[in-house]
Amino acid sequence: MIPVTTMVVGRGTVSTKIKGEYHRKKPSRFTDYFRPLVFWNITYQCNLRCLHCYIRAKAQQDPSELTTEEAKRLSEEMVEMRIPLVILSGGEPLVRKDFWEIIEPMAKAQFPKLSLSTNGTLITKDVARRLKDYGFSYVGISIDSIVPAYHDKFRGVPGAFKATLEGIKNSVEAGLDVGIRTTITRYNVKEVPDIVKWSAENGIKRVSFYLLDTIGRGEEIKDWLPTKEQLKWMADVVIDLAREYADQLEILIVRGNFMGIYIARKLAKDEEEFKEYLKMLQAQGDCGRKSVSIYPNGDVKPCQFIDWVTLGNVREKSLKEILKRDNPQLEPFLNVGQYLKGKCGRCPYKDICGGGSRGRAYAIFGDPWAEDPLCFIEPEALAKEFLAA
Numbered sequence: 001m002i003p004v005t006t007m008v009v010g011r012g013t014v015s016t017k018i019k020g021e022y023h024r025k026k027p028s029r030f031t032d033y034f035r036p037l038v039f040w041n042i043t044y045q046c047n048l049r050c051l052h053c054y055i056r057a058k059a060q061q062d063p064s065e066l067t068t069e070e071a072k073r074l075s076e077e078m079v080e081m082r083i084p085l086v087i088l089s090g091g092e093p094l095v096r097k098d099f100w101e102i103i104e105p106m107a108k109a110q111f112p113k114l115s116l117s118t119n120g121t122l123i124t125k126d127v128a129r130r131l132k133d134y135g136f137s138y139v140g141i142s143i144d145s146i147v148p149a150y151h152d153k154f155r156g157v158p159g160a161f162k163a164t165l166e167g168i169k170n171s172v173e174a175g176l177d178v179g180i181r182t183t184i185t186r187y188n189v190k191e192v193p194d195i196v197k198w199s200a201e202n203g204i205k206r207v208s209f210y211l212l213d214t215i216g217r218g219e220e221i222k223d224w225l226p227t228k229e230q231l232k233w234m235a236d237v238v239i240d241l242a243r244e245y246a247d248q249l250e251i252l253i254v255r256g257n258f259m260g261i262y263i264a265r266k267l268a269k270d271e272e273e274f275k276e277y278l279k280m281l282q283a284q285g286d287c288g289r290k291s292v293s294i295y296p297n298g299d300v301k302p303c304q305f306i307d308w309v310t311l312g313n314v315r316e317k318s319l320k321e322i323l324k325r326d327n328p329q330l331e332p333f334l335n336v337g338q339y340l341k342g343k344c345g346r347c348p349y350k351d352i353c354g355g356g357s358r359g360r361a362y363a364i365f366g367d368p369w370a371e372d373p374l375c376f377i378e379p380e381a382l383a384k385e386f387l388a389a
Helices: 004-009 014-019 069-082 100-111 124-133 148-155 161-173 191-202 216-224 228-244 257-267 271-280 342-346 360-367 378-388
Strands: 037-041 085-089 114-120 136-142 179-185 205-210 252-255 290-294 299-301
Touching: 004 100, 004 228, 004 252, 004 257, 004 271, 014 252, 037 271, 069 100, 100 114, 100 136, 114 299, 124 136, 124 161, 136 205, 148 161, 161 179, 161 191, 179 191, 191 205, 191 228, 205 228, 216 360, 228 257, 252 360, 252 378
Parallel strands: 037 085, 037 290, 085 114, 114 136, 136 179, 179 205, 205 252
Antiparallel strands: 290 299
């Protein structure tokens, strides 16, 4: 995750409220390798059918999903572990009838902090009020275009855009901090400035731009991946947007860590500042490094975008035991720079960036440790720029 606004102006909106103050001179210490933030996919079920769904969500609940009691025990364990933040996701998390019962232990303890990742279509006024009462720090809602026809096509259901707008409105009116999450493809990347402007006008506090990842159903739309030229343009644009809208919302880039290296070089006045930005970026972590994902059946993944590796299952071992340093499945992600190949393997910033997306590397090159095909930076040349200045 690249906190663009915090890099540009030294502060955020939602991020600052959740993590506390951090910036290039004070990297975040909100998470660590063995006390990560957790993306908890509580169900495979969803009322939409998104073209890019990393978990291949389905219309019905899957019998393999954790039972109510199993899920509640997991909630209790995360309270005991002092996990800093749990992001409830799916599928669509709000379709589970026992949603409120599952999160009760965490809400009652007021720890971990809670966030919701949702398509927004099921957030009625009552649901929004309950989310506020249960202490949710943030609600992230998917909007992939402010052109309704594109959003509905991408989300697989006519009328999805209208229903999502209602969910956003209800959340804002309930006093929740609301952000939108936009999956960037070659077809909507030029909308970035308009999406930020629209978000500011609608009381949205955060805009997270996710680069399309080729996991799950996303593998079937590889030809939708944005181009390197488009992403370089986008990186330049979001720097300006971050300055313009700093008092209203924050901008983040997700699944494109190499863009953080590029932005750091654009912002840094000298080599010392560049190094400070790099330390700030490294502190954010990534898959298996300060963040993990728990799937509906209890499988623990390095993140929701690496579905071919399982670190363990919470039905068989405690989450604390799964996240121990000596777990051989976790080790490659803690030391990712030693495994990367190609341009990523040669890159002097590989331990900071983590090689971008392993899923895109796997889908395009057939090797999860190959270079990210979307990376547009030339690391060797970048490393020499300060010497030439």
